[in-house]
């Protein structure tokens with residue numbers, strides 16, 4: 001099997017990547033008090049040395065009081081910037097590129113675990129994925145404050161030397177709560193039909209674009225699935241995927257990161273095209289695929305404590321087939337690159353038997 005097409009360079013505006021393999025955002029809890037530590041810098045540097053062409057840093061809470069309850073997840077507060085500089089220096093020093101993933105939990109934030117339990121959890125309609133009430137519905141001021149915090153985070157990232165930002169619009173967090181009809185019941189123009197539900201995510205993207213100017217790459221991570229509801233769909237049809245990508249592209253997105261648990265699963269009946277492939281068919285923006293690349297089980301199995309074996313060369317044949325069919329431009333390799341920091345180099349060199357599996361220990365320990 002000739003995997004060389006996946007080792008061709010790719011350009012997004014002025015950003016040139018040497019190959020198609022990137023690291024998706026993965027939370028590692030390496031930021032005590034929200035400040036990235038040396039361990040995080042070393043962990044990302046090793047992945048650059050292992051051949052990944054772009055690192056999308058883990059979900060990073062924007063500087064808004066209700067953005068997260070976690071205390072060991074990175075933030076983009078002024079106090080955290082020194083830590084981020086260390087990470088940037090490590091990644092750049094190894095010749096890599098780094099995006100930061102801008103994130104707000106919305107209704108998923110747990111007030112009782114937050115550093116300041118007085119700050120209320122906010123979301124489009126005060127509802128969590130299951131439809132249960134949680135916290136408060138966002139006021140007009142909340143909408144403006146959160147939007148501005150996303151924009152300010154992107155502005156800081158650009159000024160510090162990051163190569164781009166990814167806006168987290170997936171997996172049931174705040175912006176996805178706007179996109180999904182079950183968590184967005186607003187009747188003020190930010191809810192209703194898909195066009196209405198897209199309005200706030202688009203305003204956030206537009207504010208980020210205005211803050212960083214025309215040449216700074218903006219990725220938008222989107223998913224159909226929610227962490228606890230796999231069967232759910234934001235877009236019920238290819239046409240709705242087209243509505244989403246058209247609106248967000250117009251607002252300023254350069255890259256769509258189409259998040260799935262298994263990249264090869266057909267998204268709609270009557271075609272074997274995957275989610276990324278449908279996204280790609282509707283846009284001229286770059287598209288990233290993701291989901292069990294190189295591994296024989298999915299992320300949720302790993303989070304429930306199972307190990308995942310390497311699929312070796314065979315598992316990559318389907319990836320190559322879809323790449324050559326132009327279903328995506330870039331491939332995010334998550335757990336496989338946690339289990340083996342050398343994953344990309346070994347694949348490039350055909351050393352498939354040397355690929356290490358992903359084990360439950362990899363969730364806690366890093367090599």
Ligand SMILES: Cc1cc2nc3c(=O)[nH]c(=O)nc-3n(C[C@H](O)[C@H](O)[C@H](O)COP(=O)(O)O)c2cc1C
Nearest residue numbers: 024025026027058059290291292293299333334335
């Ligand atoms: C430990 C861990 C942490 C994760 N944290 C994030 C995150 O911060 N932001 C995000 O968008 N996705 C996160 N994800 C999802 C991954 O980015 C990726 O989509 C998922 O692991 C599927 O890819 P894989 O099968 O190659 O691992 C996380 C996954 C894992 C395993």
